[in-house]
Amino acid sequence: MHVLVTGASGFIGGHVLRLLTAAGNDVVGFDITDLGPVAASVHDEIRLIHGDVTDPVDVYNAIAATNPERIIHLASLLVPDCRANSRRAFEVNIGGTINVLEAAQANEFDRQMNPRVVMQVGGWDSFQAIEPYLNAPTPDNLLWEIVDTVS
Numbered sequence: 001m002h003v004l005v006t007g008a009s010g011f012i013g014g015h016v017l018r019l020l021t022a023a024g025n026d027v028v029g030f031d032i033t034d035l036g037p038v039a040a041s042v043h044d045e046i047r048l049i050h051g052d053v054t055d056p057v058d059v060y061n062a063i064a065a066t067n068p069e070r071i072i073h074l075a076s077l078l079v080p081d082c083r084a085n086s087r088r089a090f091e092v093n094i095g096g097t098i099n100v101l102e103a104a105q106a107n108e109f110d111r112q113m114n115p116r117v118v119m120q121v122g123g124w125d126s127f128q129a130i131e132p133y134l135n136a137p138t139p140d141n142l143l144w145e146i147v148d149t150v151s
Contacts, residue, residue, distance in 0.1 A: 003025050006059075006100060010036060012074055013074045014040075017039045027042075028049060060099075063103045075096050076096070
């Protein structure tokens with residue numbers, strides 16, 4: 001399976017990259033920084049696209065260039081950074097999510113393939129729950145209903 005992971009350099013992103021590559025998936029990471037220490041072991045097994053989730057053009061281009069079957073959206077600021085700069089937190093956590101959903105829609109993320117955008121909102125327990133959602137059945141057009149709501 002071809003998977004795009006936003007927030008790939010973060011702690012959870014690194015673990016997701018390792019999980020996906022170990023399962024034989026073709027993985028592309030998307031992040032504003034280089035891979036962190038958690039993902040260092042898979043650096044040579046993935047493709048990393050440098051980009052900013054708050055820049056809709058960066059996000060659109062990453063999705064267009066990779067044509068993923070799944071998108072796992074993990075890019076976000078942590079609580080201390082959110083408290084320190086609430087405007088930036090909104091731009092990254094909310095605006096970035098909207099950019100991912102709109103870019104997926106604009107790239108005509110193949111509805112016939114039953115696409116998924118999995119978003120992480122939580123800690124370690126939530127991370128452990130991601131894998132089942134990669135292949136779990138979802139209602140048709142769930143992604144598009146979410147996009148239509150935020151458009």
